[in-house]
Amino acid sequence: MKVGYYPGCSLTGTGKEYDMSLRKVVSVLETELQEIKDWNCCGATSAHATSHLLAVALPARNLLLAKKQNLNEIVAPCAACYNRMVVSAHELETHPELEKQVTELLGESAKSNAEVINIIDFFRKIGKEKITANVKKEMKGIKAACYYGCLLVRPFDITQFDDAEQPTSMEEIIKATGAETVDWNFKTECCGGAHSIAHMEIVVDLSKKIIDNAKLHGADVIVVACPMCHSNLDMRQRAIKKEFPQHEEMPILYLSEFLGLAFGLKAKDLGLNLHMIDTKSLLEKAVAKG
Amino acid sequence: MSHTHIDENTLSGKVEKLTSQSALDCYQCGKCSAGCPIRDYMDDSPNQVVRYVQLGFDEKALHSKTMWLCAGCLTCTTRCPQNFDLAKFMDAMREIAIQEKVKIPEKDTAAFHKSFLNQIKKHGRAFEFGLVREYKLRTMNLMQDVDVAPEMFIKGKIGLLPHEIEDKQNIKEIFDKID
Numbered sequence: 001m002k003v004g005y006y007p008g009c010s011l012t013g014t015g016k017e018y019d020m021s022l023r024k025v026v027s028v029l030e031t032e033l034q035e036i037k038d039w040n041c042c043g044a045t046s047a048h049a050t051s052h053l054l055a056v057a058l059p060a061r062n063l064l065l066a067k068k069q070n071l072n073e074i075v076a077p078c079a080a081c082y083n084r085m086v087v088s089a090h091e092l093e094t095h096p097e098l099e100k101q102v103t104e105l106l107g108e109s110a111k112s113n114a115e116v117i118n119i120i121d122f123f124r125k126i127g128k129e130k131i132t133a134n135v136k137k138e139m140k141g142i143k144a145a146c147y148y149g150c151l152l153v154r155p156f157d158i159t160q161f162d163d164a165e166q167p168t169s170m171e172e173i174i175k176a177t178g179a180e181t182v183d184w185n186f187k188t189e190c191c192g193g194a195h196s197i198a199h200m201e202i203v204v205d206l207s208k209k210i211i212d213n214a215k216l217h218g219a220d221v222i223v224v225a226c227p228m229c230h231s232n233l234d235m236r237q238r239a240i241k242k243e244f245p246q247h248e249e250m251p252i253l254y255l256s257e258f259l260g261l262a263f264g265l266k267a268k269d270l271g272l273n274l275h276m277i278d279t280k281s282l283l284e285k286a287v288a289k290g
Numbered sequence: 291m292s293h294t295h296i297d298e299n300t301l302s303g304k305v306e307k308l309t310s311q312s313a314l315d316c317y318q319c320g321k322c323s324a325g326c327p328i329r330d331y332m333d334d335s336p337n338q339v340v341r342y343v344q345l346g347f348d349e350k351a352l353h354s355k356t357m358w359l360c361a362g363c364l365t366c367t368t369r370c371p372q373n374f375d376l377a378k379f380m381d382a383m384r385e386i387a388i389q390e391k392v393k394i395p396e397k398d399t400a401a402f403h404k405s406f407l408n409q410i411k412k413h414g415r416a417f418e419f420g421l422v423r424e425y426k427l428r429t430m431n432l433m434q435d436v437d438v439a440p441e442m443f444i445k446g447k448i449g450l451l452p453h454e455i456e457d458k459q460n461i462k463e464i465f466d467k468i469d
Binding site for chain 1: 429
């Protein structure tokens with residue numbers, strides 16, 4: 001299987017372990033990623049917070065590049081990039097006047113039939129059976145809290161996710177490794193997103209609530225599908241600990257890291273050493289299958 | 291639902307033009323504010339800002355902190371019984387506030403967006419080091435993140451040099467044309 005790949009900026013920087021682990025896992029699953037050549041930033045929160053046209057035009061340039069490279073399916077593992085890409089494609093499809101303006105900016109129409117998929121769709125397409133067949137570690141004792149956040153699931157009209165409030169599609173992938181998942185309340189609550197820099201106190205507050213709820217329901221790890229969620233839950237745990245010294249650390253793994261762990265890949269190759277919060281407690285639980 | 295006559299001299303009309311939805315579609319049930327994760331940090335609740343627009347209190351609406359604190363999580367949009375896209379409304383409110391050069395009550399957030407977009411305009415991609423440097427200079431929050439920053443550098447999560455795209459000119463043109 002060959003799939004177009006839009007890594008997005010975070011996966012080349014603060015979230016580079018997401019890219020590292022995804023590439024490793026994908027090769028185990030005999031899938032090939034074809035990166036969009038010369039892709040640009042999707043504009044993220046800052047573009048849609050200040051200019052609707054810019055917010056549609058930036059992802060549209062990537063859709064256009066993908067079209068020129070004949071990529072019919074594009075996986076955007078970052079939930080925020082995925083969101084901007086599907087929203088942009090939707091706007092081009094449904095607002096002819098806006099589409100005209102974007103075409104003028106880009107020189108040609110970015111409208112295409114390419115399907116933009118998120119990381120959950122991607123692994124679902126590969127199939128649970130294939131995931132299970134590659135598991136090399138005993139994951140049974142591990143309890144994972146699947147955290148979807150906002151932008152993977154919403155806007156629901158466009159993403160058509162399995163459920164807007166209580167999705168379960170990530171749980172199905174995690175369960176395919178033999179690990180357990182916990183039922184909890186904060187699956188789709190916001191971590192504060194782009195406020196991490198200008199309003200860290202909001203991120204500390206919201207992220208602490210998410211981690212505490214996962215803990216309350218017995219989770220050993222929170223699994224995420226977004227580099228912003230990861231940075232808020234992992235990196236900002238330092239700030240949480242500073243404010244709440246009794247806070248017990250919770251490892252935060254990308255879905256691809258979790259799968260890589262189950263496939264017996266080395267922690268270092270998956271980038272687990274790049275986290276701010278230690279993942280040792282989890283690594284000790286995942287032992288080789290006897 | 292879109293109304294046939296749009297008066298673009300009013301904030302209500304400007305918002306409608308940008309979002310293809312009328313603020314009057316909101317019947318003020320408050321479900322959006324009840325589920326808003328950031329409500330505690332806002333001055334006006336999200337539905338209050340809509341109310342200001344409905345009633346023509348344009349100045350009050352444009353000077354609210356609320357849209358600048360909205361994280362764009364889309365929870366309100368998902369839950370609205372009237373299918374009113376409140377997150378899109380908040381995006382439009384920010385865009386209009388910038389266009390009309392309103393004194394933004396959330397300076398740090400505005401500085402963050404400006405710094406972020408400048409990196410894209412320059413390099414084609416977000417450049418985290420450049421972003422933080424520009425943001426710190428704009429806000430003079432110089433000591434922020436000194437606890438995690440060194441480790442981020444050591445781990446290679448923040449590079450000192452930007453990842454530049456080949457066709458930077460193309461991105462610059464897009465930005466210039468929109469400006």
